[in-house]
């Protein structure tokens with residue numbers, strides 16, 4: 001099926017009203033891989049009107065949940081069917097290795113399957129009413145028109161966490177993917193159409209956040225805004241959403257601690273500490289960039305990390321031996337370079353990396369060498385702020401409480417890890433770590449059944465799991481008096 005490089009509004013593929021277009025670039029070599037229409041407030045308003053009309057008509061919300069679930073399951077099957085093409089597009093667009101993209105597509109199909117199964121499982125709840133001769137029940141209904149805004153690092157994965165539960169619960173929606181990486185989202189909207197989702201229920205608008213995203217956030221016909229992206233944008237959306245007190249779900253950044261105790265399995269902890277950061281060149285919200293290592297093993301641990309890092313193979317995501325691809329853009333590369341500069345200026349020691357690679361084959365891409373800083377302290381910019389690149393900072397500790405205190409010294413609270421063979425110690429730490437996810441002897445693992453989201457400034461609300469479905473529902477209490485009588489007060 002040819003990729004339809006257009007907006008999808010009210011069941012039709014449409015170009016931009018203006019002549020504006022945007023070129024989509026491969027971050028590995030800066031080649032233009034697609035040209036898409038650049039929409040703005042006009043297309044956003046058209047899509048909102050279509051979604052509003054579709055919701056108010058009530059057809060999708062009143063479709064039996066079993067049928068909605070079946071359609072969501074069909075989308076999962078189509079994703080499975082087309083996973084090679086989707087993985088290819090995702091790697092072309094983001095630079096991540098095609099092996100990583102294949103894994104993402106499996107996860108994405110799994111998310112659609114999971115919510116397909118949950119679609120008809122909530123039959124409401126009967127309340128034991130304190131009033132004689134009455135019926136009291138609680139039902140869940142769709143929220144209405146949902147605006148959904150996604151980032152460039154996991155374009156389709158983050159979209160799936162929003163699309164699948166919104167469709168399963170009977171909402172209508174407008175999705176705005178990152179303007180840098182729209183290709184796989186476009187493809188999935190073709191699959192949504194093929195699966196038989198009615199016109200107007202799912203709409204796609206391509207273009208910038210400052211126009212389309214801002215319209216979705218502020219437009220009073222939108223009932224819920226679900227956003228995944230950076231903290232600065234998240235705060236703007238939160239303000240704009242106050243226009244009509246929209247329901248708000250924010251999945252924001254992280255600066256995620258990874259505590260390594262001396263009694264951890266050394267080789268596994270080294271291996272997974274690397275994986276936890278350098279996967280997708282560190283462009284992961286939950287990357288364990290902040291290593292907190294027990295002093296007694298610190299030097300040996302750092303040495304092991306550095307030796308491994310020096311052997312990393314950087315290259316095209318389509319080469320089988322590539323372990324790490326490029327960063328997403330020149331702008332993002334410059335941002336990562338600034339954080340390294342700040343680390344050096346603030347007194348951290350560069351143990352490895354800290355520059356762009358010299359390899360002539362990598363000069364057209366936005367590559368940056370995997371970088372490790374030692375002698376780090378909590379007050380450093382590179383330790384506190386999300387660089388969103390291949391940078392590890394290493395801090396030392398001697399006491400368990402100190403490790404936990406350092407791990408919590410952040411405005412963020414997305415995820416964190418603890419490595420130890422002492423189960424009770426691990427549980428004690430996990431209980432005190434102020435994050436939405438804590439991994440014990442693992443890192444960066446997520447699956448559809450478990451909720452995902454942040455404490456503190458990492459966000460509001462949860463995606464995935466049952467909570468991820470509930471985000472897209474309003475709760476209604478219906479009370480029926482079976483024996484109404486006058487009260488005779490007035």
Ligand SMILES: NC(=O)c1ccc[n+]([C@@H]2O[C@H](COP(=O)([O-])OP(=O)(O)OC[C@H]3O[C@@H](n4cnc5c(N)ncnc54)[C@H](O)[C@@H]3O)[C@@H](O)[C@H]2O)c1
Pocket residue numbers: 149150151152153154158176177178179207208209210212213214217228229230231233234236237251252253254284285286386388414453454458459
């Ligand atoms: N918590 C999570 O699950 C999670 C997952 C993935 C990424 N992230 C975060 O995403 C960030 C990286 O993604 P990014 O650089 O694409 O983020 P970003 O905030 O720059 O952009 C995200 C999306 O918001 C849109 N946007 C920009 N300005 C807007 C505005 N004023 N109003 C509405 N929308 C607007 C963009 O066009 C894009 O679609 C990182 O901070 C990362 O931690 C978080």
Ligand SMILES: C[N+](C)(C)CC=O
Pocket residue numbers: 153154157283284285286446
């Ligand atoms: C949520 N996750 C880990 C899939 C991607 C974060 O950037």
